[in-house]
Amino acid sequence: MDTEHRTAGPPWLRHWAEAEPGGGLPWRSTLLIAVFVLVGSGFAARNQLDRQPLDAYSRILLLAGPALLLFRHRRPVPVVFGVAATALAYLAAGYPYGPVFVTVAVACYAAIVHGHRRAAWWALGLLWLGHVLAGHWLYRHLPPAGDGPAPWGQELPVAGFVVAILAASELVRVRREQWAQQRVERAAAERRRADEERLRIARELHDVLAHSLSVINVQAGVGLALLDGDPEQARTALTTIKAASKEALGEVRQVLDSLRPPVSRHHPSNDALRAAPFDFGDAPRAPAPGLDRLPELVEQAAAAGLTVAVTRTGDPAPVPPGADLAAFRIVQEALTNVVRHSGSRTARVRVEQRPDALRLQIDDDGPATGDDAGGSGNGLAGMRERAAALGGTIDAGTRPDGGFRVRATLPLRPKETP
The missing domain is CATH 3.30.565.10 (Histidine kinase-like ATPase, C-terminal domain)
Known part of the structure; x- marks a missing residue:
C-alpha cells in the first residue's frame, strides 16, 4: 500500500492505523493496548469467579498479543493469526473473558485495511470455531476442573463481536480508500488548475508580445530606411517604438504581477527592486483590456x-x-x-x-x-x-x-x- 493511501483520513485514525512517525514500530499505541488489556483483565477476573484466576501464564498470553501487534503494519497476516492463536489459548485455558478480544480486533483491523481481508476473516472464523469446540466438546479436558458445557446462548454475543469487528474494519477500509481517492482527485485538480493558469499566462504573454513586437519590427524597419533621408519620419518611427514597447512592458508587468503575492511597501526586497537596472516606466496596473x-x-x-x-x-x-x-x-x-x-x-x-x-x-x-x-x-x-x-x-x-x-x-x- 502506498504512503498516500495509508496516510489518508483524520489524525486520530492515522494514529491508530499507522506506524510511528519516521516508519518505526507503533510503540505508543501498542503499549497503551497492553496496559489496557492487563488492567482490564484484572477487573474482569473479579466478576468471573467460575473461571481460572489470572496467573503468570495468563499474563504471558495477555502480553503476547500486544507484542505481536508491534508488527501489524509490516506483517499483518502472521500477526492476525498469531494474535487469534494467543487469544484462543487464553480462553481454552479457562481464564476470564475480557479485553483480550481488543488485541484480536486491532490485528483484524490492521489486516483488513492493509488489504488482507481474507486472512482476517479466516483468523476470526478459526478463533470462533476454536471457542465453540472448547466450550461444547473439549471442556472436559480443559480447565477449570469440573466445568460443564457452555450455554449455546453465549455464542450469539461472540458471533456478534466477530461480525462487528469485520464490519467496522471494512467500513474503515472503505473510508480510507475514499479519502485516498479524494486526495488523488484534489491533487489532479490542483495540477489541472496550475496547467490552465500557465496556459492562460502563456497566451497573454504571446498576444501582448507578438502584437507589440510586430509593431516595433515594422517601425524599426521604417526608421532604418528613413534614418538618413528623412530624419523626421525616422523620429516618428522611434516614437512609435517607444510607445509600443512601454505599453508591452506595462501589460507584461500586469500579467507577471498576478504570479507573485503583494509585497509590503517596507519589505526589504523592495530596496532591491528599486535598485534594479530595469526601468518599467510608470505603466499603471490597469484593468484587463477589452473591446x-x-x-x-x-x-x-x-x-x-x-x-x-x-x-x-x-x-x-x-x-x-x-x-x-x-x-x-x-x-x-x-x-x-x-x-x-x-x-x-x-x-x-x-x-x-x-x-x-x-x-x-x-x-x-x-x-x-x-x-x-x-x-x-x-x-x-x-x-x-x-x-x-x-x-x-x-x-x-x-x-x-x-x-x-x-x-x-x-x-x-x-x-x-x-
Missing part, C-alpha cells in the same frame, strides 16, 4: 502601416469581462497576423453583439507574403484556446479570393462566476 480599446489597436495598426475599418452592430450592453478580454485578444492577434503575413495593407473588423453571443470577423484581402516574420506559430492555437475556454468557436482560413478570414463566436453569460 473598448479597439481604437488603440487601430492606432497601433496604423503606425505599422495597416488601415483598419471597424464596424460594431447589435446590443450595446456591457460584455462580461472574460468574453471582453478574449474578444480583444482575438482581434489583436488577427491584426498582428495581417501585419506579419499578409501583403494587404487594409483589414476589416466586424463586431456583432447579440444577447446570447458575441461574433467577430476579421478580414484582409491578402495575398499571404510567405514570410516567417519571427512568429511563434501559436497565434491561431491561442485564439482557439481562448474561445474554447468560454465554450465558443474559432474558424480561420484562406478565402477563395486569396484573402484571410477569422471568425469567432463567444457565448455571453448573463452573469459571470467570480
